[in-house]
Amino acid sequence: MEQARETAGLAVRDAVVRYGATRRRPGSVAVDGVSLDVAAGEIVALLGPSGCGKSSLLRAVAGLEPLASGTVAFDGDDLAGVPVHRRNFGLLFQDGQLFPHRDVGRNVAYGLETQGVPRAERAARVAALLADVGLAGYEGRSVATLSGGEKQRVALARALAPRPRLLLLDEPLSALDRRLRERLAVDVRDALRATGTTAVFVTHDHDEAFTVADRVAVMDAGRLLQVDAPDVLLCAPANTRVAEFLGLAAPDAPGARDTSRARTAAAATSTGHDL
Amino acid sequence: MDGHGRRLRRPTTPRWGAWLGWGAAVALPLGFLAVFFAWPVVSLVLQGFFAETPTGRELDLSGFAEVLSQDRTWRIVGQTLAQALTGTVLSVLLGLPGAYVLYRCRFPGRTLVRGLVTVPFVLPSVVVGVAFRALFAPGGVLGWAGLEESFAGIVLALVFFNYAVVVRTVGGMWERLDPRAEQAARALGATPWRAFRTVTLPALGPAIASAAAVVFLFCATAFGVVLVLGGLRYGTIETEIWTRTTQFLDLRSAAVLSVLQLVVVGAALLVSSRARARRERALHLTSDRVSAHRLRLRDGADLAPALVTLVVVAGLLVLPMAGLVTRSLRAPDGSWGLDNYVALGTTGGRNALTVTVWEALGNSLRTAAWAALIAVVVGGLVALVVSRRPRRAGLRHAVGALDAAFMLPLGVSAVTVGFGFLITLDRPLGLDVDLRTSGALVPIAQAVVAIPLVVRTMLPVLRAIDPRLREAAATLGAAPGRVLRTVDGPLGTRSLGLAIGFAFAVSLGEFGATSFLARPDTATLPVVIYRLIGRPGAENYGMALAASVVLALLTATVMMVAERLRGDRPGGEF
Numbered sequence: 001m002e003q004a005r006e007t008a009g010l011a012v013r014d015a016v017v018r019y020g021a022t023r024r025r026p027g028s029v030a031v032d033g034v035s036l037d038v039a040a041g042e043i044v045a046l047l048g049p050s051g052c053g054k055s056s057l058l059r060a061v062a063g064l065e066p067l068a069s070g071t072v073a074f075d076g077d078d079l080a081g082v083p084v085h086r087r088n089f090g091l092l093f094q095d096g097q098l099f100p101h102r103d104v105g106r107n108v109a110y111g112l113e114t115q116g117v118p119r120a121e122r123a124a125r126v127a128a129l130l131a132d133v134g135l136a137g138y139e140g141r142s143v144a145t146l147s148g149g150e151k152q153r154v155a156l157a158r159a160l161a162p163r164p165r166l167l168l169l170d171e172p173l174s175a176l177d178r179r180l181r182e183r184l185a186v187d188v189r190d191a192l193r194a195t196g197t198t199a200v201f202v203t204h205d206h207d208e209a210f211t212v213a214d215r216v217a218v219m220d221a222g223r224l225l226q227v228d229a230p231d232v233l234l235c236a237p238a239n240t241r242v243a244e245f246l247g248l249a250a251p252d253a254p255g256a257r258d259t260s261r262a263r264t265a266a267a268a269t270s271t272g273h274d275l
Numbered sequence: 276m277d278g279h280g281r282r283l284r285r286p287t288t289p290r291w292g293a294w295l296g297w298g299a300a301v302a303l304p305l306g307f308l309a310v311f312f313a314w315p316v317v318s319l320v321l322q323g324f325f326a327e328t329p330t331g332r333e334l335d336l337s338g339f340a341e342v343l344s345q346d347r348t349w350r351i352v353g354q355t356l357a358q359a360l361t362g363t364v365l366s367v368l369l370g371l372p373g374a375y376v377l378y379r380c381r382f383p384g385r386t387l388v389r390g391l392v393t394v395p396f397v398l399p400s401v402v403v404g405v406a407f408r409a410l411f412a413p414g415g416v417l418g419w420a421g422l423e424e425s426f427a428g429i430v431l432a433l434v435f436f437n438y439a440v441v442v443r444t445v446g447g448m449w450e451r452l453d454p455r456a457e458q459a460a461r462a463l464g465a466t467p468w469r470a471f472r473t474v475t476l477p478a479l480g481p482a483i484a485s486a487a488a489v490v491f492l493f494c495a496t497a498f499g500v501v502l503v504l505g506g507l508r509y510g511t512i513e514t515e516i517w518t519r520t521t522q523f524l525d526l527r528s529a530a531v532l533s534v535l536q537l538v539v540v541g542a543a544l545l546v547s548s549r550a551r552a553r554r555e556r557a558l559h560l561t562s563d564r565v566s567a568h569r570l571r572l573r574d575g576a577d578l579a580p581a582l583v584t585l586v587v588v589a590g591l592l593v594l595p596m597a598g599l600v601t602r603s604l605r606a607p608d609g610s611w612g613l614d615n616y617v618a619l620g621t622t623g624g625r626n627a628l629t630v631t632v633w634e635a636l637g638n639s640l641r642t643a644a645w646a647a648l649i650a651v652v653v654g655g656l657v658a659l660v661v662s663r664r665p666r667r668a669g670l671r672h673a674v675g676a677l678d679a680a681f682m683l684p685l686g687v688s689a690v691t692v693g694f695g696f697l698i699t700l701d702r703p704l705g706l707d708v709d710l711r712t713s714g715a716l717v718p719i720a721q722a723v724v725a726i727p728l729v730v731r732t733m734l735p736v737l738r739a740i741d742p743r744l745r746e747a748a749a750t751l752g753a754a755p756g757r758v759l760r761t762v763d764g765p766l767g768t769r770s771l772g773l774a775i776g777f778a779f780a781v782s783l784g785e786f787g788a789t790s791f792l793a794r795p796d797t798a799t800l801p802v803v804i805y806r807l808i809g810r811p812g813a814e815n816y817g818m819a820l821a822a823s824v825v826l827a828l829l830t831a832t833v834m835m836v837a838e839r840l841r842g843d844r845p846g847g848e849f
Binding site: 064066089 | 666741743744747750752755757
């Protein structure tokens, strides 16, 4: 993790993102010196409470927010000055942001059209992707007729269509109800694994993070607190703040606020200790 | 403007393209506004401050002293303010029940009534003048009321015009107001009237203020309708400028009056922009759901507004239009028939006109098409630029200033614009081409008047596009130009239809500037109508009525078609 110059995948170094900065005011700091590596084919979850800067970091990686300092590199190439549309990173929003003036098929085909993929090949790929997300035959449907879960599936297919070298998912399941969320989390993981896509998955729900990700990066107040595989994180939280956020009541910290979380997490910890 | 990475280590050519593109999108409208609005108006205003002396131009404020010391000036200013204030108050008082009935209640035929209410707003002012004159004239339906050339008559015509502004602006907000706030007040023991007064009315406040400011603006700068109805006794600053220029050839005092009007209008514009900002903020508080209930005539809370609306729609809106149509079917000899319409193929009694009315209609359609084209190109570019939210504060302020600059033509009177064209564009930019004889000035002047409406129609639609939709397109590999073409384009064109229709209808009926600029052989329909009612003879008057009906039908049809293209969406000012 030290010298990421030649590693394959994403390398973020000392990234700082500020909002509302002018010549006189420095503005507020959303991301405060974050370094993070995502290896090729790996899925990393960015986990943290709302307002901790995880979405800002994601938008900076996508090229939608300027970095105040630090670097973002992919496969060793510094991306400073490379505009959003040349990065070949996919982005999935919380509410899908499907194009209302295009039907399902033409939404998924959008990225392929910009790449100039021939019509027949485009149609075949759209059909295959829709089948992958469980919506085979939906090409002609208007996006207005879709349910929330279907919209997110279409958005996922659309983001995967141009074969992005990195997929960024910004709380893609948060707007859905709990049962659907749990099922879709598994579907998303399977889709990412099947396509071998490198991905960063932003969420505030640790169950979701643990379901989807190979490694989980816990973020708070603009800084990364700990980056580890789910089981390591649960066994050995780096400090009390991480433990608190994961709902692990530290032995000497009386009473975590959310008791139900504390219970599931306690169960998880005990199995962790048994291992 | 797309703002990523200030530290360009790898400057790429498309960025230059983007800057060039946006630069052109700003420069073209600004250049148009400078040459065809700012320059003529400023030159005109300066006429009031300077006097030609043998040694050259000198600062001379005696023109102000002279004009401001005349009783006639203050009588006109007083009449302008009195007419505008009364017209505004009446429009709001009558418009509120209308907004409730047409936007908060459901009943069969509601869409039709909504369309009917909108028609007067786009009717050419000359047509409205002629319609009310026919109503008030001896032998007209209201001939017994003695409203001919009266203050009350003018105010009624102004309300006829602006009723729709209040109903649509307030109604558009009212239908999206969450009814549960009022229900909560009722549950806390408030009577229906008290709940309305303490909960609903304050929530509607910004929309009412915004509508009132716009109505005041339209009333204070009313021209055609006052010119036709006011006779010699009543006028506005606007008609006075016209009279002094064309009748007395007194350019200097006309210029002074233009300055005076700018002061009145500037104040109204300031209030209106404040109110608009508050309304845009308040719109965020409303829900997307439309909440309307079935009209309950047994309930007094529904019955009273329904009755008021019925009286207004039938008495104030339908009666003058029906009267105009009926009267136009009356031949000069008193019999019923299409004689007046047949006469439209002639140049009027004793050759009142240089062209036939049908030729004038052709002129109107041609100039309006050009004007709509210019207005939509220029106004569309402005709306596109103003809809952006640049990251840098300086650029953001610049965008705001651009927005404000293109609202100015709404406030500066059309007469001032037309008059300014006359005194400046004989040698535009020092070039030796006299635009005044080229015939190009009429569509340009009409476009200047229509541009603010185009911007106000397209801007809310473009602003409503979620910026993340553009971001999604960019992450899918679309370059900025492609995002514009595939996201803003298809979503924005839905407002384009309405904008074109609006610009076309406004240009068709434009009278203030056109009356200055159109030459006899290129006269448009409103100019011809005004000339016909100014000439003696029942034949000419009958032709004016028939031509008014034709013009009214045309504008109303254009607007109805454009309305259909708009669909049912919030936003839009008028």
